[in-house]
Amino acid sequence: MNKILEVKNLTVMFGETYVVDNVSFDLEPGKVLALVGESGSGKTMTALAMLDLLPRSADHKKGEIWFNEQNIFDLDPECMRKIRGNKIAMMFQEPFTALNPVMRVGKQITEAIDAHQRRSHDEKEGRLNELMERVKLPRAIAMSYPHELSGGMRQRIMLAMALSCSPDILILDEPTTALDVSIQKHVLDLIKQIQETEQFAMLFITHDFSVVNMIADDVCVMKEGFVVEKGPKDEVLKTPKVQYTKHLISCIPRLGDKRGRLPG
């Protein structure tokens, strides 16, 4: 099994509180790993640790994250900056706050290219055209400011931003949570389709098992900082071993069904 990224015994603490506790998983090229759990289960902290961007208040971190035969925690800040956005890209949850309100979106898409590659103006324009086409937005949209766009459009812009340097790994932090269900489906289909053509490894963070079902190859369920269950999607979805996973799965809304609740 070839791994592109390996998280080994990752532990993150805020003071005395464990937010991520001894978490291990691997990412494989071309595969989608879904990291599932309720709010506060340490999903986002795990993702931020992979980019070495934990908040200042996270005072202890242990474990190793191996990428390209390097431990990310041993890299100096400049090397790490060169990986971010270039090799490992991330897309955020909130389309309404994650874009700079005073910069044209096209410019924001090419920011990562400016940060990592020396490219002429024409090459950047070419890449921008390609990316806009990839996320199925008209080229003219690149000249707008974020407030002129809808949530779904902004989400696509953010996807284009994350894809701009053709990363090896894409982390998506609840990419569709802020969107309504029909737009969600469009964006997910788009993400899935791009992932299949570009064959990068993807870490998909969500709390929603219906989304997991659509997009993931493997699943890793987290609760209170622990990994409670991991395995191939079909296995986890059809024969969950842990009570917590069963509860999460029972939360998927079905027509005509009374909605299950997650016990406190």
Next chain:
Amino acid sequence: MNRRITFGITIIIILALVAIFASFVATHDPLELDLSLEGRLQGPSPEHFFGTDNLGRDVFSRMVYGTRISLSVGFIAVFISMVIGLFLGGVSGYFGGWVDSLIMRIVEVMYCFPTFFLIMMVITFLGANIVNVMVVIGLTSWAGLCRLVRAEFLTLRERDFVHSAKVQGVSDMRIIFRHILPNAMAPVYVSATLSVGGAILVESALSFLGLGVQVPTPSWGNILTAGKNYIDYAWWLTFFPGVAILITVLSFNLIGEGLREKLDPKLSESR
């Protein structure tokens, strides 16, 4: 457009045109003396709009050329203080930690000096000329702006789009100047506009004290100085430059206030 801003900008544009085209607007050579008894201290007349001074020079023409001094001192001094204030404030607010502590201590030290006396002292050492005046005013007036920018950065640096830029691998300096700074500019514009008026006042005061622009080069401040000896029978020597300073500073303040109202949603809601 806000009426105050319109008024202020109109006046400033007129003054700027007067400064640029001073040689066309002036009716006389500002340095041309007329030491004859009739030529000196003439009151306002169609020949000399604002009268003549104790050396028979045309006050209107001297004031027209003085506009250049006042406006350029105002703009250049504020430009210098903005460059310093934005840079130090941005770095301080963005990085925090010891960098922030160090810069904030420097700001506090700057606040402790009575600025005007500091400026007077430095000018006395370096020599009184217009370049020194601009630079020294700029170097001593950035502290307030620095604090303002720092405060903006403290809130903006936690915003998602800043994290998003970091995740993209954008460098710190680029995040500071391309991502955060443009979002922090609204209060900076207000503060800078108000400071232009302040800088013009400081220049006038320095020139009045003989530490600013040196005679015979005309500036509003030194025309006032020359006029103060004759204030009881040649009112025009102090009146016109005084009014010019007043109108100019007022215009900048009106623009600043208007901008504040326009750019700060909390203020405009309450009206």
